[in-house]
Structures are given as C-alpha cells and as structure tokens.
Amino acid sequence: MTRMFDALAERSGPQRVAIAILLSVAGLFLLGLAAGVVAAMITKGHLPSRGWVVALPVVAAPLGALSLWTSWRLAAPPNSASGYEKRYWRMWMLVTALGIPVGAALAFSTRSDDLASLNPFGTEPIAAPIAILLAVLVTGFFSVAVALYHRTIDDHEERAYLWGSQLAYYFLVLALPAWWLLERGGIVGPVTTTAAFVAILISFLVQAIVWAWLKFR
Amino acid sequence: MRNKLRVLRAERSWSQADLGAQLDVSRQAVNAIETGKYDPSLPLAFKIARLFELPIEEIFHDSNV
Numbered sequence: 001m002t003r004m005f006d007a008l009a010e011r012s013g014p015q016r017v018a019i020a021i022l023l024s025v026a027g028l029f030l031l032g033l034a035a036g037v038v039a040a041m042i043t044k045g046h047l048p049s050r051g052w053v054v055a056l057p058v059v060a061a062p063l064g065a066l067s068l069w070t071s072w073r074l075a076a077p078p079n080s081a082s083g084y085e086k087r088y089w090r091m092w093m094l095v096t097a098l099g100i101p102v103g104a105a106l107a108f109s110t111r112s113d114d115l116a117s118l119n120p121f122g123t124e125p126i127a128a129p130i131a132i133l134l135a136v137l138v139t140g141f142f143s144v145a146v147a148l149y150h151r152t153i154d155d156h157e158e159r160a161y162l163w164g165s166q167l168a169y170y171f172l173v174l175a176l177p178a179w180w181l182l183e184r185g186g187i188v189g190p191v192t193t194t195a196a197f198v199a200i201l202i203s204f205l206v207q208a209i210v211w212a213w214l215k216f217r
Numbered sequence: 218m219r220n221k222l223r224v225l226r227a228e229r230s231w232s233q234a235d236l237g238a239q240l241d242v243s244r245q246a247v248n249a250i251e252t253g254k255y256d257p258s259l260p261l262a263f264k265i266a267r268l269f270e271l272p273i274e275e276i277f278h279d280s281n282v
Contacts, residue, residue: 082238155258156246215245217254 016074023071030064033057084154091152095145102141105134160214168207175199219278223251225269240264 034057041047047054077085126134153161176199182188189195226236226247233247240247240261249255256277257265266273 082234082241084237084241084243088243154242154246155261156242156249156255159255 020071020075023067023074027064027067027071030060030067032064034061034064087152091148095148098141098144102137105137157215160211163214164207164209164211167210168203171203171206172199175202218256219253219280220250221276221278222247222265225271225276226251239268 037053037057037060075089077089081089149161150158176191176196179188179191179195179199183190222236226233231239233251234244237244237247242261246255246257250257262273262277266276269276
C-alpha cells in the first residue's frame with residue numbers, strides 16, 4: 001500500500017492533483033453508497049436477503065475513507081513547498097472543511113423524505129427558523145471564505161480574481177437587461193428566481209474561466 | 218514594462234519556485250512577471266529590488282523609452 005502511494009506521490013504536480021480529485025470523488029461516492037445502503041436497511045428494519053448487499057457498506061465505507069485520505073495526502077504540498085504554497089493549501093483545505101457542513105445543511109434543508117430528491121437549490125418552502133439559520137450559515141461561510149482567500153493570495157492572483165469578477169459582473173449587467181427586454185417582446189420566458197440564480201451561477205463560471213486564464217496562461 | 222528578472226534569477230541558478238518562495242508569491246506570479254504578462258505592484262517590485270540588491274530601474278525598464 002505504501003509503495004502504491006509513493007508511486008502516486010512521485011508523479012508531477014498537475015497529475016497528482018488530478019488523481020487526488022478523482023480519488024476524492026470516488027471516496028465521496030463510496031461513502032454515499034455505504035450511507036445509502038445503511039439508511040435503506042434502517043428504514044426497512046431488516047437485513048436484505050442477498051449477502052452481497054449486506055457486505056457492500058462494510059467494503060465501501062473503508063474503501064471510501066481510504067480514497068479520501070489518499071487524496072488528502074496527494075493534494076498536500078510536499079515538505080519542500082514554500083511558505084506561500086503551504087499557506088495557500090491550508091486556506092483551501094479550511095474553506096473546503098467549512099463548506100462541506102454548509103453544503104450538507106443546504107442539501108438536507110428540503111422537507112422531502114426521498115434521499116434521491118435532495119437538492120440544495122430547491123425552491124420548496126422551508127420553516128422560517130431553518131431559513132434564517134441557513135441564510136446566516138451561507139452568508140457567514142462566504143464572508144469567512146472570501147476574507148481568508150484575500151488574506152492569503154498574492155498580487156498576481158488578486159489581479160486575476162478582480163478581472164474575473166469584473167467580467168462576471170459585466171456578463172450579468174448585459175445578460176439580465178437583455179433577457180428582460182426579450183421577455184417583454186415575448187421571445188423568451190419571464191426572469192424567474194431560479195433563472196436569475198442560474199444566470200448568477202453562469203457568471204461564477206465566467207469568473208472562474210477568466211481567473212484561471214490570467215493565473216495559469 | 219520589460220524586466221531582467223529571468224537573467225538575474227538564472228545568474229543565481231534559482232528556479233521560478235525558488236524565487237517565488239523568497240518573494241513569498243506563487244511560481245505562476247514569477248513566470249507572469251518574467252514573460253511580461255503581469256507588472257508587479259510597487260511593494261512587490263521593491264521586494265524584488267531588495268532581494269537582488271539593485272535599484273528598481275535596473276531591473277524594470279519602461280518599454281516606451
């Protein structure tokens with residue numbers, strides 16, 4: 001096992017990060033599979049008749065945990081990394097660690113009992129106290145994450161981030177009035193909350209593309 | 218803005234990562250400055266000048282002059 005990890009760790013930076021991302025996705029999938037099977041067993045109140053279904057969470061959970069641990073180790077900067085690189089990595093790990101419970105809280109905010117229909121961007125009504133709690137959680141998380149990010153990054157990345165944000169803003173400033181005018185002409189549907197939210201998500205994509213191009217070109 | 222950063226770095230046999238570590242910036246930032254895709258801020262330009270013990274104008278040149 002150690003030999004396999006060493007072989008993975010010896011690969012180049014981008015390859016190591018790509019493998020770490022794939023392993024973390026596989027790890028989350030395996031843990032989700034194990035949790036789903038266990039949840040189904042608890043709901044039904046008895047063990048499935050087929051033995052391999054019982055064995056599934058026993059095998060999937062440790063494999064998932066191992067995948068996540070390996071991806072964490074691979075993504076970590078080597079001991080020779082500079083102080084800046086280590087600070088940068090710690091910042092992303094901290095933001096991810098804070099983001100996972102916030103994302104999970106959003107996903108489980110739906111009233112549906114059906115696990116397959118969990119949707120953090122759902123529009124179903126939720127109880128007022130839960131809505132307030134989630135709003136505080138989300139705004140609090142974004143404020144902390146953005147503050148941590150700006151305290152960590154260098155001038156070059158700050159510039160890439162600001163240009164990305166500016167072009168994302170231009171995208172919204174151009175797209176939403178155009179949509180509104182086309183809607184008045186009966187060409188497209190009305191600007192709903194969900195549609196505006198999708199437009200904001202696309203603006204995030206614009207931001208990410210410009211940021212990556214200016215930082216890595 | 219043109220600069221002599223690549224030459225100064227090569228004279229000391231430093232990699233871009235080595236220089237980035239000394240300036241407390243990313244390797245991508247060093248590469249972007251060397252290739253002229255990014256002009257550093259004044260504080261970073263002063264930091265570069267201090268590291269190489271040279272005046273700023275000996276490292277950075279106005280390409281219009």
